[in-house]
Amino acid sequence: xxxxxxxxxxxxxxxxxxxxxxxxxxxxxxxxxxxxxxxxxxxxxxxxxxxxxxxxxxxxxxxxxxxxxxxxxxxxxxxxxxxxxxxxxxxxxxxxxxxxxxxxxxxxxxxxxxxxxxxxxxxx
Numbered sequence: 755x756x757x758x759x760x761x762x763x764x765x766x767x768x769x770x771x772x773x774x775x776x777x778x779x780x781x782x783x784x785x786x787x788x789x790x791x792x793x794x795x796x797x798x799x800x801x802x803x804x805x806x807x808x809x810x811x812x813x814x815x816x817x818x819x820x821x822x823x824x825x826x827x828x829x830x831x832x833x834x835x836x837x838x839x840x841x842x843x844x845x846x847x848x849x850x851x852x853x854x855x856x857x858x859x860x861x862x863x864x865x866x867x868x869x870x871x872x873x874x875x876x877x878x
Contacts, residue, residue, distance in 0.1 A: 792798060799807065866872075
């Protein structure tokens, strides 16, 4: 028996086992048993010929290309169409101030460091 045939048989048995486990009562020991895995080194894609994979790839490329054109066109039409804009907020006077004198509400004093360091800042 070839590796491909063994893999197909294992997949078939696992499918039947999963279906029977789904129908089994909750307390059944068979339902708690995990489904078998594919043997190490067996590629699941080996069950299909390469031509099938290539055809599937080209089909999805075509679907993507055909579907993306109308979706993008609809998006562009929606963006170009008239749509409401929210009203601007109230014009607060402090929003226009770019240079404040003094720069801070407590004045232009520097509160970083000790009073001695602030007083003798330029003496270095």
